[in-house]
Amino acid sequence: MSAGSRKESGSDKNRKMSRRDLFKGVFNKVRGNKAPERESSGLDPDMAYADRLIRQGEYEKAAHLYSRRLKKEPRHLEAMRSMGYCHFMQGDYSRAREAWEKLLGFRPRDNFALLYTGLACARQGDVHEALENWKLYYDIRKPAVQRAINLFLARQERGEELDAREMADSVQEALEKQKDV
Incomplete structure (x- = not known):
C-alpha cells in the first residue's frame, strides 16, 4: 500500500x-x-x-x-x-x-511508521516513496526531524534531483540529535 x-x-x-x-x-x-x-x-x-x-x-x-x-x-x-x-x-x-x-x-497517520517507512524507502533507494510517506508525517515535538524532512520536500518541489542515501543519513542524523533534546 x-x-x-x-x-x-x-x-x-x-x-x-x-x-x-x-x-x-x-x-x-x-x-x-x-x-x-x-x-x-x-x-x-x-x-x-x-x-x-x-x-x-x-x-x-x-x-x-x-x-x-x-x-x-x-x-x-x-x-x-x-x-x-x-x-x-x-x-x-x-x-x-x-x-x-x-x-x-x-x-x-501513525507518525513513527510514516517516518521510519520513509527512512526504509530511502535506504532502499526509493526517493519518491520516501517523500510520499514523509509528506504525511508531522510531529511538532521533533523539530530537527521535521526540519530535515521539510528541506527535502522543498527541494523536491523545486525540481531538484535528490539522493536517497543523503536523505536517509540526514533524517537519521536529525533523529539522533532529537534524542539528545
Whole structure:
C-alpha cells in the first residue's frame, strides 16, 4: 500500500482496533508518543522482555517475540511498530516496511511508521516513496526531524534531483540529535 492510497483510506470507519490499542493510543497522545527503543509495549511479560531486548540491541530476539505476539493478537499495533523497528535496525528494510505498511493500514497517520517507512524507502533507494510517506508525517515535538524532512520536500518541489542515501543519513542524523533534546 503506497502512502497516497493510505491518505485516501484514512477515513474508513470499518477498521477495527482493540480496546487495549485504543486506550494505549489515547494514553500515548496525552503523555507524548515515544519511540519503541524507549517505551514498554504493555503489561505482557513477553512484550516487556522484547522491549528490554530492543534497548539492549538484541533486535533479532525481540522481533521473534513480537512475531509470536502478532500470531496471538494480529492487530497489536505496538508489536507491529516494534517488530518493524527491529527489522529496520538489522538492515532488513523490506520486512520493516511490511510491518509498518500493515500498521499504517490500521492507523494511516501513525507518525513513527510514516517516518521510519520513509527512512526504509530511502535506504532502499526509493526517493519518491520516501517523500510520499514523509509528506504525511508531522510531529511538532521533533523539530530537527521535521526540519530535515521539510528541506527535502522543498527541494523536491523545486525540481531538484535528490539522493536517497543523503536523505536517509540526514533524517537519521536529525533523529539522533532529537534524542539528545
